[in-house]
Structures are given as structure tokens and as C-alpha cells.
Amino acid sequence: MTYCRTIHFSDTDAAGVVYFAALLSICHEAYENALQVAGIDLKTFFKSSNIAIPIIHADIDFYQPLFCGDHIQINLTPIQSNETEFEINYQIFYENNLDKLIAKAITKHVSINPKIRKRSPLPSSIIRWLQSSRENK
Amino acid sequence: MTYCRTIHFSDTDAAGVVYFAALLSICHEAYENALQVAGIDLKTFFKSSNIAIPIIHADIDFYQPLFCGDHIQINLTPIQSNETEFEINYQIFYENNLDKLIAKAITKHVSINPKIRKRSPLPSSIIRWLQSSRENK
């Protein structure tokens, strides 16, 4: 699964490059895009009162600076960890140069019942998305 | 000039809809996109030490809430006000329904010499963009 994006002025900071936390937000956009392509309705998915899938961990490594107007491509690989958890690996490239890694990131997601904040099995729509992602690799 | 965009999770707030100031950022993306389409290099444009074009005014009116995953279209109309100033009008619609206005916004931009922070004539690249926008209407 890939996601393409132009770097916006609002992504940058006074050092002239993309603000570090903004690139994690852009990775999250790639995740949202993958869910939407899989037919998942984002509005209900992120507001569900029965199941929430918060991020419990994120990390990112930066190899190159990014500037306003740069065109990037994110390659996203989701992996199911167990029945309540999955992680997503992101590789960030310039859109026209997949040889040089700009950054890489990971987010870990856990399915919970938001009323009691206890772990709960991943919803079937997410299981299907994780399986189809594995098959399409 | 039009710009299409999906509403991201990071654009939303705890009320479940797009955070008010985020929609102004999305309008600015439409402006950046229009500049890039006109051949202007955003990296140098926004960091130039000779000319800066800060926003001196912005306003926005909201008619409908926007949710994560919504597909919107922004129609952008730039107008030169005088030799140092231009404004941009933005109309925000759902991508598949141009009958119903979701929001409208204005940004006003003034060309200055950033070293002395005095007004300075708009650069020729911007004048050309403003003229071609008028002709393409």
C-alpha cells in the first residue's frame, strides 16, 4: 500500500524543514488512506463508542530533511501482532526516488473497549484489512 | 483553480469535527497547490530572504461540520488588490456536491522586504500567477 503527499507549509517549522512530529501525522494519513481504500468508514471508525484502537507506541527515524513542496511516497506495511494488536511499518521516500530512504516509522495499535479501557479482540473489518494487506504484499 | 483533499484524523478535535483553524490551513494548502501548478518553487518562495509575502488578514465562515474521511473540494480565486497586495477567496464544498457551501474563507497577502519589514512590489512570478488566474476564470 502506498500513499503520496506533498509537504505543506504548515508541516514546516522555523528551521525551514518538516517539524519532526508532523511526519508522524503524515504517516497516520497513510494509515487512514489504507483503511478508506479497504472500505472502512473513517468517521464511524474513529468515533466508535464500542471499540477504540488507540496508538500505544510510535517511533520514527529521520535520515533526510524534507522541505515545503517536496513530493513524498509512503510505503505502509501493517502486521497483526496478536488478536488485540497490530503494528504498521512506514517507509518514507521522495516520490521519484525509491532508492533513498528519507525516514522510517512504526505505530502500534491496540483494540480496546473504550468504556472500561480493557483490551478487546480486533474488529473483523480490521482483521480482513490486515489479511488482505499480507496477501497483496 | 480547484484543490481536492480528504479530511484527516489530525484535522479533527474532541467535538468530532474539523477544528476551526485546521480548515484555514487546508485553504492555505490550496494556495500552495495553485502556486506549484503555476511553476513556483515553494521551498524558495516561502524562505526567500529578499521578499516575504506574509498573511495580514484571514477570515472564515462555517456552514456545515466536516468529519474525518470527508472528501472536500476548494475553489480558489486570487485577486490582485494593488501593487503590493492580493487576496484569495476560497469556497469549500463536498467533492460530489457543489450546490452546498460548507465554508468560505479569505486570506490577504502583502509583499514585503523581510529585512526592513516594509512593503515592496509583488514579485513578477506572483503577478503572472494572478493574471493567469484572472484569465482562466
Place this chain on the structure above:
Amino acid sequence: MTYCRTIHFSDTDAAGVVYFAALLSICHEAYENALQVAGIDLKTFFKSSNIAIPIIHADIDFYQPLFCGDHIQINLTPIQSNETEFEINYQIFYENNLDKLIAKAITKHVSINPKIRKRSPLPSSIIRWLQSSRENK
């Protein structure tokens, strides 16, 4: 009512100054702070399923650029417009120089029933806050 704030790195953009929409977010912080001082619980206020008070209009004028590390003070004046609506005026200064206005902004807020998205009288906690703000002027 005043609110003091240091400009963060994340508020800035590649032009080296505060990103225009970020200053509206900072004005909203001043509003949140005023509500909290008035004893309103922000968590329930902004997530209530019975009453929502979305922003229907915002505008801002910029007179001076702001840089990372600048200490600012916002003077906030809320005014009730009618039984469903109020507006807030914001004046933004450097913390140690109240003679020179950096920016001024307005936000307009309307009370609605979020289920049917129709106007609904302002909640009594907000009416009390608006009245006490008028008396303390």
C-alpha cells in the same frame, strides 16, 4: 481576562515566524483558559452530546510577526450577541509591551443541539461566564 503564552517551535513555519492559523489556535487556548477559570469542565464541555457550541466565524489581523520563544499576552473580551450566540474579541500583545498590538482576532460561537444541528439557548454555565466577564471589565 488575560492569557500568557510562549511561542512554541511547532507554532512556526519555514518563513521563520508563527504560522497564521496557529495564532487562531492560541486565541482558542485563551478561550479555554477563561472557561476553566470560570469553573467549566473542558472535557465534558467540548464533548457534550446535548449541546455543542461550534465556531461559525473567525477573523484575524496581523500587525507584527511572532518568533519562537516570544512571550505574548492575550486580552480576551467575550460578548453575548443573543440567546444562542456570543463572540470573543482577542487582542494579542508582547507580554512586556501592551502599547503595541501584534494581532487582533474575533471568534463567533453558536449554541446548537448537535443531534439535529438546530440552534438552542446558550447553557446557563456560559451565560454566567459571559455576565461575570462583563462585570469584571
Place this chain on the structure above:
Amino acid sequence: MTYCRTIHFSDTDAAGVVYFAALLSICHEAYENALQVAGIDLKTFFKSSNIAIPIIHADIDFYQPLFCGDHIQINLTPIQSNETEFEINYQIFYENNLDKLIAKAITKHVSINPKIRKRSPLPSSIIRWLQSSRENK
């Protein structure tokens, strides 16, 4: 070194809690605050054309959700790694409950010459800050 902060509405997302990347931004504010307390001028520090100190790595673990209006405290511990690099550890608590960790994060920073993007020794102001942080522990 500690930094206190109220959670803003703009930090939250449609799931009703703080957006994951926003908490990394709040950690960065704690870093900025520590530099400012140490007498470092943030405006010149983050825009210097001779030395830049970009973040090369960040990670964060979330244990509890945060809501609009929550008062948090960040305990920050900077550690020099070698002559060109330092890292900062952040522990995020509720302001009135230092027994329960809400989240913890790390950022890694490397000193470079931004013109050639090669490593360069940490500036003396940062070395002094790192040393005084160690002594004050």
C-alpha cells in the same frame, strides 16, 4: 527539569483524546522551555545558519489517554551521548499524581553544519546546559 501544561482542545482528535503526535510536540515544548530557562535564545537557536540540531529519532509509549483540560507535568532528562549528539528522556504525569506514568518519550538530537549537512560538535551553550542538567539531577 519539569514543565507543566494544560491539554488544549487543538491537541485532541475525534476519538476525544490527545492525538498521538501532539504529545511529542508537547514534549518538544518541554525541551524548548528548558533551553529558555538555561538562557538560550530560541529564535536564533532554531534558525542558526551555522549549526542546526535536528531530531534524528523519536519514540513514545502511551499508557493512559489524556483529555482537554487535563493538567500534565513533564519531567525531562537530557543526556549527552557523544560530542555531536544528545538524547532527552521525557516522563509525562498528571500534575497532581506523580505515581502514575501517562506516557514516556525519547528524542535524539544531532548537531550538524546545515550547509553541508555533516555532523559538527555540539555548541558550547548546549554542552553547558547538558552539564548543568546532570549536576541538578
